[in-house]
Amino acid sequence: MRATQLAFFSVVAIVLVGVGAYAVGEFRAPVEEPGVITPKGAGEEEAELACPEPDAVPLSPAEVTVTVLNGTGRSGLAGETSEQLGERGYTVGDPGNTVSPAVRPRSSTAPRGTWPPSPSWPSSRRGS
Template structure:
């Protein structure tokens, strides 16, 4: 019997053909397994990216120029520099004010900034905020209490009493004013000027 006849496959294929076919099948299976692993890894990565993106989307975004305002610490548990008995508010020329609009009234921060500039305050670029919790909130640093008192005097109009908040990270005598929906107008210039000559209230704990 010839060699070619001995190697012939029962169905008419040679042994070499069968081996090549088996090798192709094994390569195909390995390729499919590799593809399955790669696609599974990509799917897991996409799910993780989606979860992260959803979390970022739900995180509240800050407005331009927004600052977060927390409860104001007392002098006992903060770095607040306490005023002395008889101290009066700072001279407006020594105070830098930045006004932030927390209302839907377009241009409000800009117009108030202009008015404060006319009253002698140094002014910074106005902006917006989502942290206005009252009609007028005045945020100052540990060394800025007298500066904040000078600014507060400008906003005591009608039944509005500005709220002072301490930001321990703020430096110097720069003050930020957050305007809320209850804000209507500045105090009369003469009334505000007279208030600058009166002693400031001593903060709790001083």
């Protein structure tokens, strides 16, 4: 029985060492174009990026359409922000919510009484 176990674990160790050596070789392999990052699109169409001409003038707010999406847990934030942008002269699209939050909630290790920074923070997160 002991000889079988020794043989089995020896084979497993040799396979793991081989897989590790292969992985290290793959990571060290030169890339096709060093220093070039492969562009990744967020949608179906790729946006064309170009630098403005030296004599270019920024668009006026009325020429810019802004659609605000809320990625937080705070209800109505997109609407409030859209109103503020509209008051500043921007053309505002329909505000809405994102599919998933932009920032995931995380735990705080701040001492009790120093967190949250504002009274509008949900009471379930205040630690009281």
